[in-house]
Amino acid sequence: GSARMGRPFVAVNCGAVTETLLESELFGHVRGSFTGAAKDAVGLFEAANGGTLFLDEIGEISPGMQVKLLRALQEREIRRVGDNKARPVDIRVVAATNRNLADEVAAGRFRQDLYYRLRVIELRVPPLRERREDILPLARLFLDESARRSNRIITGFDTKAADQLLRYDWPGNVRELQNAVDYGVALCSGDRVQADDLPEELRAAVFKPTVNGGIRPLEEMEREYILAALDAMGDNRTRTASALNIGIATLYRKLNEYGKGVK
Template sequence: RGYDAIWFTSATDALAALRDNEVDVVLTDVRMPGTSGLQLCQQISTTYPSIPVIVMTAFGSMETAVAALRSGAYDFITKPVEMDLLAVSLQRAIDHHQLQDRVRRLTETVDHAKHFGDIIGDSSAMQTIYSQLSQLASTDTSVLLTGESGTGKELVARSIHRRSRRNAGPFIAVNCAALPETLLESELFGHAKGAFTDARSERKGLFVQAEGGTLFLDEIGELPLPMQSKLLRALEQRTVRPVGSEREVPFDARIVSATNRDLEAAIHDNTFREDLYYRVNVIQLELPPLRARGGDILLIAEHFLQDFATRMNKCVTALGERVAERLLGYDWPGNVRELRNVMERAVALSRHEVVTVEDLPDKIRNHRAKQIVLGGDDPTEMISLEEMERRYIMHVLGATGGNQTQAARILGVDRKTLYRKLKEQA
């Protein structure tokens, strides 16, 4: 009926297999060499409580049935087995396991959201970020977020605010590259009535508006040098002087800054002040590019798929296997922002419940995993064993059209192991 089955003649071998394989249901006889089926059921129930176990026996007494259920069995079938009844029991058990898995993932998502907001990912690169965010929670230190454009710096800034003791205060974000210098000074520091032609009334700047909360200075590397001097003065004195005023106004806000530029190189080029750099860069978090986050790509893609399907009121529920291979093999120069755009397009164009390769942009649809290049004889050109494994996995996925089951068979691993490696490797 389309199930992939693995079988064993001993409970010991079966338990060993459960450690290395993704299993939806276990079907066991009561009588086996060594450990009995009921003992196996009890061990599975203790170690792998989410995996349902169906117990079969030729001795269909009430006592045996009760013993099986007490051992943690999901169902109990007597022999000779009626195949239709077995099929129904198997499907019910599989549905139950998948439902439990969905509930678990939803629970994890909710718990994660409580701590890290809309940040998605469980790769090792992101686990490092989560650890750093947790350490920042109790401090009021200035933070500099670095990384390529589209890596989610504002999401991380919001998470820092949400987890801090200032979370009851406002979170105010400003893009330093979006406004000319004259307007930016008024926006940040405020202005007095009559300070310029349209200043008909006094206005508080964002530093003061962020009182008791967090001010997020995005693209701080784009500030012109004169504005950098004024910002440095404000951060050192913890006061701002509104445009057109002689009065100093104190502020109490945590400063989180972000840039996709190399500020140390900018200091060398005399386009960014070194003293301002050390003022905003007390703690630096470098956000990884999407291509370095392995299986997070699929997690984020599925999140966007569900989000846009709901917004567009479309029944699009999953990514096709060939789509997964294309997404994993692409470099994502635009990072999460580009992936969001791709998934919005795919959901909008999709005519099926499953997103297909035809729904992807040409640059991704026509992408193929690169040839495996191991380097030449020069030691400086040679690659690590980890990188060699990554390239070979992508090569096999490309050759199988993204069929993970077939790829796992060629690689000599189970699907669970392959999925884990895809999540771990970039």
């Protein structure tokens, strides 16, 4: 909703570019400034002028590059590689990292002044294991995308597969979930991904009760499990009751207790 909404959005993965190339990528260069520089080139700072520059994996940049980036952010101007002319830039910078930058600062691997220059508004995305309510919706999204790419008709996960997705701790977070779904689609022989189609580490995952702050009530766990099964079955109550091995009347009664009954 900002005034920059319709302006350029430029992204770069800082961890995928070497320090020398990253400087040229961000700030541009002039002809003859290094081998292969056959003409002047505009950097991403200038390309994003008036808009937003997204610096992904900011925690991977070298100490030398940190100094140059800090200067550009502080002075709101850049110098192309091999040039002595300062060029003003007006951009919003968004940075992301999978590292804990406070720890990196304490360990001397990330400049404190750059850390606080970047940390104006901080948004923390919790790991997937801390937001299990997102697992199945994300898995279904990735399933649709993977099935479409593979030209397959796969409608969802069976109950056991959905259960294993919820049991796993996902140390690799969303990327690991996406890869696991791609794996399941590749091995799936029917129209629904089954537990046996999932990677070995998911098949071996066992239920671990949440004990932070104490054991959760059984009624709460039952509610969460039933709703997750209903979600995995695409809101089909008959199939959900069958998969849970309970009567349809029992399922309807419990859904009414949860405020999820049919109106």
